[in-house]
Amino acid sequence: MSLDADAIVDRRRMRRKLTFWRVTAVVIAGVAVAGAAFLLTPRNRLFPAGDYIARIKIQGLIRDNRDRVEALDRLSRSRARAVILHIDSPGGTTTGSQELFESLRALQAKKPMVVVVDGLAASGAYIAALSSDHIIAHDTSLVGSIGVLFQFPNFTGALKTLGVQVESIKSSPLKAAPNGFEPTSPEARAAVEAIVLDSYAWFKNLVKDRRHMDDAQLGAVSDGRVFTGRQGVPLKLIDGLGNEKTARDWLASEKHIPSTTPVRDYSLQPRFSELSFLHMAAWTFQAVGLSDFAQRIEEWGAVRAVERLNLDGLLALWHPSGSN
Numbered sequence: 036m037s038l039d040a041d042a043i044v045d046r047r048r049m050r051r052k053l054t055f056w057r058v059t060a061v062v063i064a065g066v067a068v069a070g071a072a073f074l075l076t077p078r079n080r081l082f083p084a085g086d087y088i089a090r091i092k093i094q095g096l097i098r099d100n101r102d103r104v105e106a107l108d109r110l111s112r113s114r115a116r117a118v119i120l121h122i123d124s125p126g127g128t129t130t131g132s133q134e135l136f137e138s139l140r141a142l143q144a145k146k147p148m149v150v151v152v153d154g155l156a157a158s159g160a161y162i163a164a165l166s167s168d169h170i171i172a173h174d175t176s177l178v179g180s181i182g183v184l185f186q187f188p189n190f191t192g193a194l195k196t197l198g199v200q201v202e203s204i205k206s207s208p209l210k211a212a213p214n215g216f217e218p219t220s221p222e223a224r225a226a227v228e229a230i231v232l233d234s235y236a237w238f239k240n241l242v243k244d245r246r247h248m249d250d251a252q253l254g255a256v257s258d259g260r261v262f263t264g265r266q267g268v269p270l271k272l273i274d275g276l277g278n279e280k281t282a283r284d285w286l287a288s289e290k291h292i293p294s295t296t297p298v299r300d301y302s303l304q305p306r307f308s309e310l311s312f313l314h315m316a317a318w319t320f321q322a323v324g325l326s327d328f329a330q331r332i333e334e335w336g337a338v339r340a341v342e343r344l345n346l347d348g349l350l351a352l353w354h355p356s357g358s359n
Contacts, residue, residue: 072358088283088292089115089146089301095157097127106334107138111145115301116292118148119282120167126159129183129234136241139166147290149282152176152273157261161272162238165245169289170273171281172264175242178272181242182259185233186229189215246271 089110110118120139142148143166150156152172156164157180160262162171164170164178172178201216209226213219241254248271254264267273275281279298287294 036136042346065161071300085293086116086296087114088117088119088286088296088298089113090119090121090279090298091121091303092121093135093160094123097124097135097163098131099128100131103303104134107142110301111142113301115299116148116296117286117288117290118142118301119279119298120148120150120164121153121279122150122156122160122164123153124160124163125155125157126161126180129159132159132162135163136166139163143167147286147292149285151279151282152264153276155261162241165241169275169282169285171275171277171285172267172273173278174263174265174276176264177261178264178267179256179261180259181238181257183231183238185231189213190217191216191218211276224261229292251359 071076091107091110135242139148144339149166150164150167150170152170153176154173155177156170156172157177160180161180170178203214203216205211208220209223213223213227239253239257242248242257243250248256251273256272262270262272264273268275275285283296283298285296286292
């Protein structure tokens with residue numbers, strides 16, 4: 036009897052395991068099918084017809100991103116009446132920030148757009164904010180940090196202590212200079228400084244043109260500092276204080292888009308052919324109304340991307356430990 040009882044217990048345990056894995060497989064398959072259907076179904080069939088305002092977000096470090104450029108181009112050809120751009124970013128590379136600015140300007144040429152600074156729009160992220168004709172921030176949001184940074188470590192002291200000498204054969208004295216393995220020559224420093232100042236001049240001219248500042252007003256905000264939203268209004272860095280409701284009210288009064296127009300999230304993630312499992316899962320949860328799960332998945336994916344990020348070249352990036 037004892038052997039029979041053990042056999043029965045084992046069979047029941049095995050049956051429960053099989054049931055668990057079968058259910059898991061069905062759930063995964065259902066998620067995959069729902070995600071594919073969501074992405075492949077035309078938007079006008081997936082969502083009810085009618086006007087809407089697209090909500091897009093720029094968060095984290097900014098660098099060049101072809102998928103984002105294409106997503107913004109698709110948005111410019113969508114049924115959206117207007118765009119609300121939420122920004123919370125310390126900036127990134129100068130080329131990535133310029134690419135984002137130009138893509139947003141192309142979008143703003145076709146759709147009224149207003150920027151809402153959630154927490155931070157500094158340096159390269161402020162470049163992105165300049166794409167809009169109207170910028171709103173919270174009282175304690177941080178904006179500005181108008182400047183460019185070229186930063187590199189120098190290991191010469193440590194290498195000397197360790198008794199290590201790095202040798203190189205160059206075609207010319209300024210090739211691969213500065214490199215961090217030898218003292219930076221005055222000529223190399225001057226060459227890099229010229230690049231930084233040229234990019235800085237481009238940044239300042241962009242601010243002056245987009246925010247309609249004179250030289251005195253530009254000089255007051257272009258020393259690399261960040262300012263709060265409250266400070267930013269009289270300095271002309273932003274146009275007003277508020278939140279998304281404020282942005283909707285502005286679209287209603289200035290662009291004649293009713294404040295009752297629904298606002299829908301528009302993802303700047305890759306399309307189906309370039310999707311990872313994380314993107315599929317996030318969009319599937321969003322499609323069935325589980326937005327919190329979708330946001331957590333996308334944030335986790337963003338964290339992994341930042342961990343792999345290697346920022347090369349000039350930076351338009353703000354960090355509290357130093358000025359840029």
